[in-house]
Amino acid sequence: MLAKLFRFKGGVKPQTNKAISVHEPIGRAPLPARLFVPLHQSIGGAPNPLVQAGDSVLKGQLIGAADAWVSAAVHAPTSGRVLAVEEHVAAHPSGLPTLCVVIEPDGRDEWIERRPVDHHSLPPERVRELLRDAGVVGLGGAAFPSHAKLTPARAVAMEHLVINGAECEPFMTCDDMLMRERADEIVRGIAIFRELLSAREVLIGIEDNKQEAIAAMQEAVLRLAPDYRVVAVPTRYPAGGAKQLIRVLTGKEVPASRRSTELGVQCFNVATVYTAYRALACGEPVLSRIVTLTGNVERPRNWEVWLGTPMREVVALARPRADSSSFLMGGPMMGFEIPDLDAPVVKATNCIIAASPALFPPPPPEMPCIRCGACAEACPHELQPFELYWFARARNFGKTQEYYIFDCIECGCCSYVCPSHIPLVQYFRFAKSEIWAREREKQAADAAKERFELRNARAEREQAEKAERLARAASAKASEKRAPPDPGNKPAPESAPAVDQPPAAAGEVAMTAGDAEAIRKAAIAAAIERARSQRESAQPRNTDRLSAGQQREIAAVEARRAARSTAATAAASGTAAATDSGGAAVPPAGSRRDD
Structure with a gap:
């Protein structure tokens, strides 16, 4: 049928x-002198290495375990010795290295138990x-x-x-x-x-x-x-x-x-x-x-x-x-x-x-797009490659996503039929890689921002908890001071009947509740003052080894500074004494005052 x-x-x-x-x-290809088995050979997560340099492996032995559901394991193609687990050039357009297990075959081609x-x-x-x-x-x-x-x-x-x-x-x-x-x-x-x-x-x-x-x-x-x-x-x-x-x-x-x-x-x-x-x-x-x-x-x-x-x-x-x-x-x-x-x-x-140049001649020089629409007619996913080309070339990656650039399977039909010889697929790959790179940067920035906000929240929480502890301690000390002393500190006889103590006065209760916030602020202010005092008391350590001449210069400077301070104090005292009965200061001799 x-x-x-x-x-x-x-x-x-x-x-x-x-x-x-x-x-x-x-045909069956012979074993090489060394095998460079990449751990990442599929879409998804990179398998985790299970061997290290010096290990012996058998044919079919697991050397890289899948790390997630969208991942696949990797095995030793033959028996031999692992020389290294290191970066090696990958079969990728970028030529960047990837983690590989380097195996030296032993020639026995010995299998694991199948x-x-x-x-x-x-x-x-x-x-x-x-x-x-x-x-x-x-x-x-x-x-x-x-x-x-x-x-x-x-x-x-x-x-x-x-x-x-x-x-x-x-x-x-x-x-x-x-x-x-x-x-x-x-x-x-x-x-x-x-x-x-x-x-x-x-x-x-x-x-x-x-x-x-x-x-x-x-x-x-x-x-x-x-x-x-x-x-x-x-x-x-x-x-x-x-x-x-x-x-x-x-x-x-x-x-x-x-x-x-x-x-x-x-x-x-x-x-x-x-x-x-x-x-x-x-x-x-x-x-x-x-x-x-x-x-x-x-x-x-x-x-x-x-x-x-x-x-x-x-x-x-x-x-x-x-x-x-x-x-x-x-x-x-x-x-x-x-x-x-x-x-x-x-x-x-x-x-x-x-x-070879005869089999694949060098492409003619790229010419401007004439918007003929041939690429759109050839696209099997019914995209608009010429629009994607303009947006990718202008680095307007948001627009490329609006025109569904990730629906492109990079089949090359558009480049094949383009009369202007524009390598359209290369522009699309460039745009996709830029979008992916920016997305990774955004995710990293969002993660950094989240860590920063969590750190600040933790610091504020710890500061508030510390202030609360100080406030409780200060409140406890204040309560001890307000409590009346017990003369003789003698315990009541056991035969004495229990006497109910009168309730605290309303004013005392209000004072205790209202002072909690003031005590907390006072504790924080005291801590800040102690820190300021410690900073001021810290003396410079660059005056330990001074010559006699340097010490005389410092003494002269300090003497002049003390003299100026004394003169300023005397001038301030004279100005206060010369204030008239109406509170106005009497101008010094030789000065002019506009009425």
């Missing part, structure tokens, strides 16, 4: 360049925890922890489980070769995810330019799960985007503010379900991934590469030509130039392309 397909808005049709890397089966599990006998929550601890993440490029996506919405039944085998990015063929060679394990992994989500229908979307993969998946589905549907979708970039593939296969359009599970659909990459099956059925955590080596190389091919392998050693397997000028990680549309080939392979490394 032919499936009804839908269309998504926008998209482009660049040259695929896929045929060059599918002539050979998937414990396959029967997921049917475990509650769903436990299966999700096992996937998290096995390091299963989205291997389509996003590297989102898969266990966090396997929780269905409570209010909406799961209608469709979409398996993404489209692989729309040019040059990339790692998923294509995986479906050709390991279709059975993919289908078994799909069954695990379907059970966890209780999905009614499974749809496997593959672009129609991958006929061998479509045939292999159809054969596996026919043998293992006849109710699954393998659907050939039109080749159009970015059909491999999750929202675009959901739209094509189900007709459902996922709003930016909602999750796809709220519409009863969820999407996973074929490599993700494959690693999930290996993790549960074989007890093997994610230690490697398939990487396409292609571009300006003599031997384009797909290789299964150990995580942490330096890209320099991986690239050497494809024998890049002498005129290769740079290397891209990912495809030419959404990938980035690798700043340093010493960066290691991570879970998001799906393709490495050797670039």
